[in-house]
Amino acid sequence: MDEIAAFLRTYPPFDQLPPEAAMLAAEHIQIEYFPAHHDVLTFGGPPAEFLYIVRKGMVDFVREEEGEVLVFDSLGPGEAFGYPSLIRRRSPIVTVRTRTEVLAYLLPAEIFYHLQAEYPLFASYFAASALHRLTSAVRSRHQTAEPSLFQTRLQELISHPLIAIRPDATVREAAQLMRDHNVSCLLVNLPPYEIYDQNSGIITDRDLRNRVLAAGLPDSTPLRQVMTTPVVSLPATALAFEAMLLMLERHIHHLPVTRDGVVVGMVTHTDILRRQSNSPLFLPRQLQRAHSLEELRSYGDQVTAAVGALLDAGVRVSDIGRVVAVAHDALIQRILRDVETELGPPPAPYAWLVLGSEGRYEQTLRTDQDNALIYADEHPPDAPEYFRVLAETVVERLVACGFPRCRGNVMASNPQWRQPLSVWQATFAHWIDVPDEEALLRSGIFFDFRQIHGTLYAEGGLRPIITRARGNKIFLGRLARAALRNPAPLNLFRNVVLERRGDQKNLIDLKHRGTAMVVDLARIFALEAGCIDTSTVGRLRRSWPAASIGETEAESLVSAFELLSLLRLRHQRAQIERGEEPTNLIVYTDLSPLEQRELKESLQAIARVQRGIATVYQTGRIAG
Amino acid sequence: MRLPWQRKRAVPELVRAYEVGPWPDGRSYWRDVRYVVLDVETSGLDARRDALLAVGLVEIEQARVRLDRRWYSLIRPPAGLLVEASSIRIHGLMRADLADAPPIDAVLPELLERLAQRVLVVHVARIDVGFLNQALDLSYGTRLHGPILDTARLAATLHQNAQLLGQVSRDMPVPAIQLRALAIQYNLPVYPQHDALNDALTTAQLFLAQATHLEHQGIRTLRALLRAGGVQSR
Numbered sequence: 001m002d003e004i005a006a007f008l009r010t011y012p013p014f015d016q017l018p019p020e021a022a023m024l025a026a027e028h029i030q031i032e033y034f035p036a037h038h039d040v041l042t043f044g045g046p047p048a049e050f051l052y053i054v055r056k057g058m059v060d061f062v063r064e065e066e067g068e069v070l071v072f073d074s075l076g077p078g079e080a081f082g083y084p085s086l087i088r089r090r091s092p093i094v095t096v097r098t099r100t101e102v103l104a105y106l107l108p109a110e111i112f113y114h115l116q117a118e119y120p121l122f123a124s125y126f127a128a129s130a131l132h133r134l135t136s137a138v139r140s141r142h143q144t145a146e147p148s149l150f151q152t153r154l155q156e157l158i159s160h161p162l163i164a165i166r167p168d169a170t171v172r173e174a175a176q177l178m179r180d181h182n183v184s185c186l187l188v189n190l191p192p193y194e195i196y197d198q199n200s201g202i203i204t205d206r207d208l209r210n211r212v213l214a215a216g217l218p219d220s221t222p223l224r225q226v227m228t229t230p231v232v233s234l235p236a237t238a239l240a241f242e243a244m245l246l247m248l249e250r251h252i253h254h255l256p257v258t259r260d261g262v263v264v265g266m267v268t269h270t271d272i273l274r275r276q277s278n279s280p281l282f283l284p285r286q287l288q289r290a291h292s293l294e295e296l297r298s299y300g301d302q303v304t305a306a307v308g309a310l311l312d313a314g315v316r317v318s319d320i321g322r323v324v325a326v327a328h329d330a331l332i333q334r335i336l337r338d339v340e341t342e343l344g345p346p347p348a349p350y351a352w353l354v355l356g357s358e359g360r361y362e363q364t365l366r367t368d369q370d371n372a373l374i375y376a377d378e379h380p381p382d383a384p385e386y387f388r389v390l391a392e393t394v395v396e397r398l399v400a401c402g403f404p405r406c407r408g409n410v411m412a413s414n415p416q417w418r419q420p421l422s423v424w425q426a427t428f429a430h431w432i433d434v435p436d437e438e439a440l441l442r443s444g445i446f447f448d449f450r451q452i453h454g455t456l457y458a459e460g461g462l463r464p465i466i467t468r469a470r471g472n473k474i475f476l477g478r479l480a481r482a483a484l485r486n487p488a489p490l491n492l493f494r495n496v497v498l499e500r501r502g503d504q505k506n507l508i509d510l511k512h513r514g515t516a517m518v519v520d521l522a523r524i525f526a527l528e529a530g531c532i533d534t535s536t537v538g539r540l541r542r543s544w545p546a547a548s549i550g551e552t553e554a555e556s557l558v559s560a561f562e563l564l565s566l567l568r569l570r571h572q573r574a575q576i577e578r579g580e581e582p583t584n585l586i587v588y589t590d591l592s593p594l595e596q597r598e599l600k601e602s603l604q605a606i607a608r609v610q611r612g613i614a615t616v617y618q619t620g621r622i623a624g
Numbered sequence: 625m626r627l628p629w630q631r632k633r634a635v636p637e638l639v640r641a642y643e644v645g646p647w648p649d650g651r652s653y654w655r656d657v658r659y660v661v662l663d664v665e666t667s668g669l670d671a672r673r674d675a676l677l678a679v680g681l682v683e684i685e686q687a688r689v690r691l692d693r694r695w696y697s698l699i700r701p702p703a704g705l706l707v708e709a710s711s712i713r714i715h716g717l718m719r720a721d722l723a724d725a726p727p728i729d730a731v732l733p734e735l736l737e738r739l740a741q742r743v744l745v746v747h748v749a750r751i752d753v754g755f756l757n758q759a760l761d762l763s764y765g766t767r768l769h770g771p772i773l774d775t776a777r778l779a780a781t782l783h784q785n786a787q788l789l790g791q792v793s794r795d796m797p798v799p800a801i802q803l804r805a806l807a808i809q810y811n812l813p814v815y816p817q818h819d820a821l822n823d824a825l826t827t828a829q830l831f832l833a834q835a836t837h838l839e840h841q842g843i844r845t846l847r848a849l850l851r852a853g854g855v856q857s858r
């Protein structure tokens with residue numbers, strides 16, 4: 001039951017429901033299994049008695065005109081249908097036909113009406129979507145719901161069976177196997193599928209053409225000679241968008257998908273294009289084509305514009321953060337590669353790190369750059385000079401692309417943050433061993449690092465130092481005390497404490513008295529648990545089993561974080577549209593009553609966790 | 625077989641009500657039949673020595689799994705029963721969870737009410753049916769009465785059919801039998817395992833998928849389904 005409620009809450013509009021309402025829905029679900037090519041709802045037929053939610057498989061919206069079947073929309077897992085008919089209590093306006101076998105969750109009409117009446121956000125989603133569906137039904141085909149690529153995880157796209165073959169098999173055997181299974185790609189390997197191994201790879205029908213036939217190799221050539229290795233892969237939880245980007249970057253069409261390091265399936269270019277939407281996906285291609293700094297800058301602008309579209313489409317802020325990170329990473333990588341080409345190959349392995357909110361996948365607008373550079377301890381004497389020029393040039397170009405310099409000068413162009421690995425290791429260790437104010441401040445930025453370019457493996461060099469903080473009560477205690485210096489703004493009656501600035505009153509700072517509090521708490525829990533995730537939501541979800549927080553509280557912090565981020569992002573976007581500088585201050589009384597209540601509940605959840613942390617570390621301050 | 629007057633004690637009305645059925649008609653279209661899909665957790669594998677620790681079930685009506693009619697109960701094992709450490713590892717039921725649970729005698733009446741007049745569906749029926757019969761015999765001197773379908777047997781039949789049609793490769797002589805493996809084979813979600821209710825739910829979805837596939841092969845009635853995957857209650 002929990003699993004079904006959790007599934008529902010992953011997708012709009014059920015993500016708008018409080019947990020108890022999602023649970024109520026889950027408890028009344030009926031589950032039905034439909035064969036492929038089966039009409040679930042029929043145009044002009046009896047009205048829908050349920051809201052249908054696809055759990056597995058795909059359905060098409062079809063219209064039959066003059067004997068021709070026109071598919072004008074498709075839905076996949078997590079998406080719902082049947083509501084226009086439910087809301088109007090009339091015949092369906094389209095025929096909904098299963099494309100594959102489909103397992104669907106059916107929410108009975110009376111529960112649907114109840115949720116609609118109780119939860120305005122839930123209701124308004126359907127009202128808006130119903131209108132959207134109607135207009136798209138009138139328009140023509142290929143109107144897939146826009147957010148899908150940013151919400152679809154690769155595991156939902158795996159449609160091809162995984163066929164493996166031994167590395168010593170011949171290309172002819174591979175071709176026969178492809179023919180027999182009607183696939184265009186084989187995994188060259190022996191189970192268990194250790195794809196990180198040198199002896200494994202993939203072979204595609206294009207490889208057979210380009211590397212075997214065109215090269216005039218005999219059909220007895222062993223696969224190991226012509227396969228692609230090492231294999232580029234992504235975890236099953238990665239977003240379809242990330243896969244798309246990777247494929248475009250590497251000019252590949254097949255991507256093995258892994259779970260816990262084991263290949264579980266193959267996703268092709270076409271699988272993803274099938275979910276193609278007309279929106280921000282063209283971005284990566286544009287990045288590839290960009291020839292000048294001007295064009296790169298306009299790419300940055302479009303990422304920002306895409307954020308607005310995603311926000312309108314009801315995508316979760318944490319997913320928007322991932323999309324933006326993927327897009328910005330691609331931009332920075334492109335600039336780094338350009339500069340490497342201009343300067344010549346790097347004299348030693350190095351790593352380019354992004355820090356702070358960028359490192360946590362939480363950058364939603366173009367904010368100040370926070371970056372750093374690490375290079376190998378063993379380097380020729382001219383390496384420091386090379387990396388100085390590289391860092392300064394990259395930082396300069398990022399400024400030109402609309403990422404202002406960091407006011408605290410946390411940038412790779414600052415020699416302090418451009419060091420050999422051993423210096424970085426000593427610095428990180430020092431921050432943990434001597435946790436003074438400076439160290440606490442720095443750890444909040446640098447421990448949230450993420451490597452986005454370079455062949456030096458920073459994770460392996462630095463993360464073990466950070467995980468040493470686990471069990472270091474002094475460091476964690478200081479960190480906890482620093483986090484509690486900023487308590488949730490609630491008074492004794494658990495009401496929201498508002499601020500006044502100049503002639504403006506009823507203000508609340510959604511960053512410093514909002515998201516930042518959750519970020520700090522999540523970092524502490526991650527350090528306690530030795531969790532290597534850098535995103536706040538990931539840290540909360542992954543570290544609670546080994547940290548001083550329970551699962552329920554961790555989930556409540558996740559919800560609080562999502563809500564605070566959403567309110568903040570919406571506010572900033574409105575400011576940008578009005579031509580103002582984005583701020584974190586909102587007027588509490590401008591929020592709807594529902595939002596006010598949710599904000600208050602979020603702050604109460606934060607206060608609860610802060611009180612828990614205060615007890616654990618006996619910081620002598622009771623927050624909230 | 626024990627004759628009615630040899631029963632251990634007077635038979636409560638609810639047992640008699642259970643025994644008389646009526647049971648679903650074999651000629652019915654399978655989608656019109658009511659099913660109850662059940663899974664149990666036990667302290668071990670020997671029905672005579674080990675005890676039932678939990679039972680979970682969901683109903684299927686009009687070929688739809690009804691979560692609103694799910695039912696789950698822990699069962700307090702008899703005092704002194706040794707719950708094997710290995711089985712604790714599987715289902716995670718600790719003695720403390722079970723101490724406050726109702727004893728089997730308090731659970732059976734509601735269970736019988738829910739099983740009455742429905743086809744029982746179980747994955748690898750032998751174990752669950754053995755335990756239920758043992759409990760029913762001890763408490764009421766009765767046993768399971770209605771038709772029983774085994775999703776593991778249905779899987780075997782579907783596998784055989786697929787082999788006949790040449791849809792599986794020769795080097796896969798036996799079908800998968802684990803619930804999880806079968807669910808994945810049909811692209812069904814797998815709910816967290818080794819909880820009687822979740823496993824019953826996974827089994828129910830598997831059953832719908834299997835019956836839908838069998839219907840394609842011409843198996844439409846309950847009787848035909850029972851031929852494909854029915855088991856005797858004893």
